[in-house]
Amino acid sequence: MFAELGAHQPGDSILATNTSSLDITAISDGTPHPERIVGLHFFNPPPVMRLVEVIRGSQTSPETLSAATQLxxxxxxTPxxxxxxxGFIVNRVARPFYGESQRMLMAGVADAATLDEALRRAGFRMGPLELTDFIGQDVNLAVGTSVWEQTDHDPRYEPAQVQRDLVASGRLGRKSGQGIYRYAADGTPQDVDPDERRIEELVGGPVETDxxxxxxxxxxxxxxxxVGRGEATAADVDTAMQLGTNYPRGPIEWGAEIGYAVVADQLAALDRAFPGGRYRPSPSLASMASTGEHGEHGGSARQGVDR
Known part of the structure; x- marks a missing residue:
C-alpha cells in the first residue's frame, strides 16, 4: 500500500502510519521515497489522548521527523x-506491567482482585489484569506476541500462558462477558473483592511475591x-508512559526514587528464583547501579510509591 502511495503522491508528501507495533523500516522498504515515511501512533480514544509516538524508520529523514512532530x-x-x-515506547515498556501479574496469578501468589488492588494502591489507575480485560485479551496478546517475535523470542517478552489460554477459549474480557473476571450484562465486573490481609503480607515482602x-x-x-540503546530519551519515555498509560510516574523517575542499585538487586533475586533470562538486568541498569545513581530516595520499591 505504501509503495502504491509513494508512486502516486507528490515527492514532498509525508506518508504516516498509525501502527502500534509494526516495523516502520519494513513498511518503507521498497517504496519510492522511504525517507518520507514515518509512524504517528495515536492512542485510544484519539480525540482525548494527548500522546502521539512519532517513530522514525532507518531511512526516515530528519526533515520528515521534524515536520511530523511539529504537526x-x-x-x-504531545509528541x-x-x-x-x-513496540516503540509504550507497548514495549508496558509489557511487564501485564506479564508480572499474569505470572503471579498462574503461580497462585494471589487472586486477580488482590493483585489488581495492590497495583492500584501503588498509584496505577487500573490493575494490570482488569486492564487486559478492558483492552481485550486478544488485542493485548497480539501486541505482546508481535513484540516477542520481533525481538527473536526474547524471554522478557514471552506472552504468559494464562493469556494464551484465555484467548484460545474465547474469554476475551469485557467484550465477551468473561476474561480474567466475569462481567454482568451491563459490563460490571464480578468477583472483584481483594484479600486485604494478603495485600499486607505481599507488599513489602520478598520481591518474588510483592x-x-x-x-x-x-x-x-x-x-x-x-534509553540505553538510544531509541528514545529518558524524558520522552517518562512522558509517554504517563500520558499513554496513565502511570503515576514515569519509570525513569521511579527508578531514580527507588535507586537503580536496589532495582538491580531485585532483578538479580528474581533471576535466581526464575532463571531463563526474563529477569536479566539491562547492561544500562547495571552500569547505573554500579555508579551509585539512586535519586533522592533509596531503600525499596515501597518507598517509590508511598509519596
Whole structure:
C-alpha cells in the first residue's frame, strides 16, 4: 500500500502510519521515497489522548521527523520521538506491567482482585489484569506476541500462558462477558473483592511475591534499557508512559526514587528464583547501579510509591 502511495503522491508528501507495533523500516522498504515515511501512533480514544509516538524508520529523514512532530504539536498533541524498535515506547515498556501479574496469578501468589488492588494502591489507575480485560485479551496478546517475535523470542517478552489460554477459549474480557473476571450484562465486573490481609503480607515482602516491587523493577529495567540503546530519551519515555498509560510516574523517575542499585538487586533475586533470562538486568541498569545513581530516595520499591 505504501509503495502504491509513494508512486502516486507528490515527492514532498509525508506518508504516516498509525501502527502500534509494526516495523516502520519494513513498511518503507521498497517504496519510492522511504525517507518520507514515518509512524504517528495515536492512542485510544484519539480525540482525548494527548500522546502521539512519532517513530522514525532507518531511512526516515530528519526533515520528515521534524515536520511530523511539529504537526502533532500544532494539533494540540504531545509528541514523543523514538526509533522503530519493537513496540516503540509504550507497548514495549508496558509489557511487564501485564506479564508480572499474569505470572503471579498462574503461580497462585494471589487472586486477580488482590493483585489488581495492590497495583492500584501503588498509584496505577487500573490493575494490570482488569486492564487486559478492558483492552481485550486478544488485542493485548497480539501486541505482546508481535513484540516477542520481533525481538527473536526474547524471554522478557514471552506472552504468559494464562493469556494464551484465555484467548484460545474465547474469554476475551469485557467484550465477551468473561476474561480474567466475569462481567454482568451491563459490563460490571464480578468477583472483584481483594484479600486485604494478603495485600499486607505481599507488599513489602520478598520481591518474588510483592506485586508492586516486582512490577516496578521490570518496568524500570525495560525503560532504562530502551534509553540505553538510544531509541528514545529518558524524558520522552517518562512522558509517554504517563500520558499513554496513565502511570503515576514515569519509570525513569521511579527508578531514580527507588535507586537503580536496589532495582538491580531485585532483578538479580528474581533471576535466581526464575532463571531463563526474563529477569536479566539491562547492561544500562547495571552500569547505573554500579555508579551509585539512586535519586533522592533509596531503600525499596515501597518507598517509590508511598509519596
Amino acid at each position: 502533532m504539536t500544532a494539533w494540540g498533541k 514523543v520521538q523514538c526509533t522503530s524498535t519493537p 506485586p508492586v516491587a516486582r512490577t516496578l523493577a521490570m518496568l524500570v529495567n525495560e525503560a532504562v534499557d530502551l
